[in-house]
Amino acid sequence: MILKGKEKQEIEKKTAGEKAAEFVKDGMIVGLGTGSTVYYAIKKLGEMVNDGLKIKAVSSSKATTKLAESLNIELININDTVKIDLTIDGADEVDHNLNGIKGGGGALLFEKITALLSSRNIWIADSSKLVNKLGKFPLPVEVIPFGSKRVFEILNSTGLNPVLRIRDGKNYLTDSGNYIFDLHTGGINDPEGLDKELKLINGVVETGLFTGIADIALVSENETVKILKRGK
Ligand code: 5RP
Numbered sequence: 001m002i003l004k005g006k007e008k009q010e011i012e013k014k015t016a017g018e019k020a021a022e023f024v025k026d027g028m029i030v031g032l033g034t035g036s037t038v039y040y041a042i043k044k045l046g047e048m049v050n051d052g053l054k055i056k057a058v059s060s061s062k063a064t065t066k067l068a069e070s071l072n073i074e075l076i077n078i079n080d081t082v083k084i085d086l087t088i089d090g091a092d093e094v095d096h097n098l099n100g101i102k103g104g105g106g107a108l109l110f111e112k113i114t115a116l117l118s119s120r121n122i123w124i125a126d127s128s129k130l131v132n133k134l135g136k137f138p139l140p141v142e143v144i145p146f147g148s149k150r151v152f153e154i155l156n157s158t159g160l161n162p163v164l165r166i167r168d169g170k171n172y173l174t175d176s177g178n179y180i181f182d183l184h185t186g187g188i189n190d191p192e193g194l195d196k197e198l199k200l201i202n203g204v205v206e207t208g209l210f211t212g213i214a215d216i217a218l219v220s221e222n223e224t225v226k227i228l229k230r231g232k
Helices: 005-021 038-050 062-070 108-116 148-157 191-199
Strands: 029-032 056-059 084-090 118-126 139-143 162-164 179-183 204-207 216-221 224-229
Touching: 005 038, 005 084, 005 118, 005 216, 005 224, 029 038, 029 108, 038 062, 038 084, 056 062, 084 108, 108 118, 108 139, 108 204, 139 148, 148 162, 148 179, 191 204
Parallel strands: 029 056, 029 084, 084 118, 118 216
Antiparallel strands: 139 179, 139 204, 162 179, 216 224
C-alpha cells in the first residue's frame, strides 16, 4: 500500500506504538510518555491489560493519566517506586545517535524524570522524526514564570531565538505551571553541550534535549519498523 501525508504519518505512529507494546511483559513497572504516538502504545497496553497483562504504570502528564485511567491501566505515583523497568515515549526529532528533541507536547520535565528512573527507554517515531541533525524542530525549554523575561533576554542575546509558547491566546503552562520557550536554533551541533549550557541559566527548569537516554528507537516507515540501538 502506498501511503502519503497525514495518513502515512498516522499509520506509522500506530505501527511504532503497537510494536513498542510488545516489549512490555507481566510484572513490569512501565513509564508512559505523552503524545499522539505513545497514544497508540498506551491503547495497545490497555487491550493487553484487559486480556490479563499485569503491569503498573507511571504517567508523565495529566493527559496520559487521563488516557491510562480510561483504559484501566493501574497507575502508581513515581515516588512509590525505586525504578521503572521500561518507559515508552515519543519524540519530536531523533538522530542516528539516539539523541532527541522532546517537549512538543509540553511534558518534557516529567518525561525526562520518568526516563531517568527507567532501566530501559524505548522511543517510538514515525519516519518524519528521524533526522541527521537535531534542531529543525524548535527546542522546548521549560522556564519558571518568575524572572522569565531575564531568561528570555539571555537566550535571545545568545542567538537562540526564543519564542514564548502561546496556546489559545494565553501563555502555555506546563503541568508544573511553568512557561515554555521554543528555541529556533537553526541546527544543534552539540546537543549534550547545549543541554548543559541551558541548564546553567537560573530559572531554566528543563530542556527538551534528551541525550544518552533512549536505548532503542522504533522508527516506522509505512507499516514496517526499523529498530535503532544507541551506540550501534
Ligand atoms: C511531549 C513529547 C512528545 O513525545 C513529542 O512531542 C512527540 O509527540 P507526538 O508523538 O504527538 O508527535 O515530548 O512532551
